[in-house]
Amino acid sequence: MPEDDEPAGGTPRRRALLISLLAIGLTVLAVLTIVVSTAPRPGQSTAPPSASQSPVAGGYPWHTGIVSTTFWVGEIFDPNAADGSQVYSTYDSEWMASYGGCDGVRTAADCQTEVRTAANDYFPTQLAPKENPFYLDLPFDDLNDAQAFATREQVVPWAGHSAYAGSAGDDTVSLMKNRWVRIRSNGQTCYGQIEDAGPGQYHDAAYVFGADDARPANKKFNGAGMDISPALNGCLRFSDINGENDTVDWQFVEAADVPPGPWTKIVTTSGVRP
Secondary structure, three states, X not given: OOOOOOXXXXXXXXXXXXXXXXXXXXXXXXXXXXXXXXXXXXXXXXXXXXXXXXXXXXXXXXXXXXXXXXXXOOOEOXXXXXXXXXXXOOOEOOXXXXXXXXXXXXXXXXXXXXXXXXXXXXXXXXXXXXXXXXXXXXXXXXXXXXHHHHHHHHHOOOOOOHXXXXXXXXXXXXXXXXXXXXEEEOOEEEEEEEEEEOOOXXXXXXXXXXXXXXXXXXXXXXXXXXXXXXXXXXXXXXXXXOOOOOEEEEEEEOHHHOOOOHHHOOOOOOOOEO
């Protein structure tokens, strides 16, 4: 064989070089494939998911940093205001009687709140309540506010659940009363049931049901977006038993996802009382 001829496949050195080049090419191709597959498509956001985009427990979004005040059954906040008394609620014209009396300390003149502690599961000290002392309100009155009532089937996420079948347009059924809410504050997580509407607004669907962590429309009481009961005030370790500076994070939660706790010792099941 002539000296400058090479055997089929080339010399061992050339074969090694070709194999190295092939390996490099395959590596580059793999990298390009990953880059192309993970690159954003036209119009696709490159920002990290927001709280409303991320999966949440129970399927409902969190509302964060919301000012919460405290109210209680039997409180008369303003006797001259249509919504200034907690002797009744928007869902129960005899709320105080249904509950069992003043959710606090009864004086000769009125019903005052009191500090609640874990020693008796945050229950009132002078009353054995007939309904859940872990209650709250949110600014969506789906019975007595005309706008909220007219739109509730479109904005309330659970309106289509079987429990509310046939309730469209029925003002004897509330989609809000007795619903559960998970609330966080000061490192604590507690649960309560909706038993009234407020504060200050009564058809604030954008805040109550929105997924973008909107601020409450209410501008009163330091922009509060929720009232909680004395039991929740104690459970969440609020700094004031009746103030306007404590804040919470909250989300709706299904009853099946509520863990056992002092909030399940008595569960309110009563319906609307006009």
